[in-house]
Amino acid sequence: MQIEVSHLVKEYKRKRDPGSMVKALASMFHPDYERFRAVDDINFQIAKGEAVGYVGPNGSGKSTTIKMLSGVLTPTEGQVLVNGMEPTKARMKVNKKMGVVFGNRSVLWWDVPVMESYRLLQTLYEIPEERFRQNLEEFTELMEMERLLGTPERQLSLGQKIKCNIAAAFLHDPEIVFLDEPTIGLDSESKYRIRKFIKQMNEERKTTFIVTSHDFQDIESLCHRIILINHGKLVVDDHIENVRKNFDRRKQIRLELERNPWKGVTEFEMPGVRILHSQESELVLEFNTEEYESMSIMNRVAEKSRILDVSINGQDIESIIRDIVKKDNGQTG
Numbered sequence: 001m002q003i004e005v006s007h008l009v010k011e012y013k014r015k016r017d018p019g020s021m022v023k024a025l026a027s028m029f030h031p032d033y034e035r036f037r038a039v040d041d042i043n044f045q046i047a048k049g050e051a052v053g054y055v056g057p058n059g060s061g062k063s064t065t066i067k068m069l070s071g072v073l074t075p076t077e078g079q080v081l082v083n084g085m086e087p088t089k090a091r092m093k094v095n096k097k098m099g100v101v102f103g104n105r106s107v108l109w110w111d112v113p114v115m116e117s118y119r120l121l122q123t124l125y126e127i128p129e130e131r132f133r134q135n136l137e138e139f140t141e142l143m144e145m146e147r148l149l150g151t152p153e154r155q156l157s158l159g160q161k162i163k164c165n166i167a168a169a170f171l172h173d174p175e176i177v178f179l180d181e182p183t184i185g186l187d188s189e190s191k192y193r194i195r196k197f198i199k200q201m202n203e204e205r206k207t208t209f210i211v212t213s214h215d216f217q218d219i220e221s222l223c224h225r226i227i228l229i230n231h232g233k234l235v236v237d238d239h240i241e242n243v244r245k246n247f248d249r250r251k252q253i254r255l256e257l258e259r260n261p262w263k264g265v266t267e268f269e270m271p272g273v274r275i276l277h278s279q280e281s282e283l284v285l286e287f288n289t290e291e292y293e294s295m296s297i298m299n300r301v302a303e304k305s306r307i308l309d310v311s312i313n314g315q316d317i318e319s320i321i322r323d324i325v326k327k328d329n330g331q332t333g
């Protein structure tokens with residue numbers, strides 16, 4: 001396995017909630033700290049060439065995990081091995097095999113042409129000239145960035161900046177690349193190009209990817225597997241298709257009716273079936289697949305109106321994940 005994470009824990013200190021105004025004032029002078037687990041006993045393994053979406057709500061511990069995988073933070077307990085090495089102990093060696101792309105941070109120098117930044121990275125990572133040239137040629141062609149190389153970063157648009165940062169992350173032929181919100185703030189054309197480039201690197205070079213993103217189109221288009229964490233604990237680790245199969249609980253039926261008897265009605269007569277939309281001839285219902293089958297709902301509708309057309313949709317992965325998190329938090333609905 002290329003990445004092995006076992007019983008990984010990271011504890012931070014945070015100020016204890018004082019509970020009352022008086023205590024809050026007192027705690028300004030004598031703050032009372034408590035330790036809490038941002039990452040709490042996580043285990044997973046990632047093989048070379050996998051593309052994994054590491055997802056979870058804000059504050060669930062994603063960045064903390066990635067920082068431990070890349071050797072920036074030392075685990076409180078447990079172990080991370082990258083190619084058999086502990087990242088904090090062999091930081092230079094491990095870093096040479098890694099690349100990072102932060103959608104909202106840059107590794108390029110603000111004031112110098114992009115090419116000069118690349119040259120500095122070449123020196124830093126000791127990239128042989130021939131390899132550097134081949135990679136640069138391939139990346140500039142794939143992401144159409146020839147014109148950008150002579151421009152300082154400060155003059156680039158957000159999309160151009162991200163393209164240049166992505167190319168920068170791949171110049172030293174990393175085996176593992178961390179992508180943190182790689183397409184944040186981009187238009188759909190730039191998103192498409194960037195995702196295409198990343199997929200190509202994954203398929204042709206077998207680069208391993210760990211993607212943390214709140215944009216589930218990134219996750220769906222780039223990753224085969226999802227690891228979901230919540231409050232620092234691992235909740236799901238499976239192929240996206242299995243997550244869809246095992247957790248898709250809500251379906252929507254869109255019906256075109258000759259006459260819609262539920263027009264202006266807010267409740268459907270079968271408990272638990274929700275009316276999402278009801279117009280002249282269109283009715284959209286949502287139901288839980290553990291409670292009902294689509295046929296029984298359609299039969300009930302057909303008792304009152306002729307059905308002209310019907311389509312049935314499952315949940316998208318984003319709403320499936322949202323439901324799993326809600327359930328894990330002990331919420332319903």
Ligand SMILES: Nc1ncnc2c1ncn2[C@@H]1O[C@H](COP(=O)(O)OP(=O)(O)OP(=O)(O)O)[C@@H](O)[C@H]1O
Nearest residue numbers: 012013014038056057058059060061062063064065
């Ligand atoms: N240096 C730190 N000191 C104390 N607490 C921290 C520190 N860094 C993060 N935390 C806390 O640890 C928890 C996990 O944070 P982390 O940044 O790993 O979450 P995340 O899943 O990456 O969130 P987001 O999606 O918002 O980026 C949060 O409660 C956060 O406030």
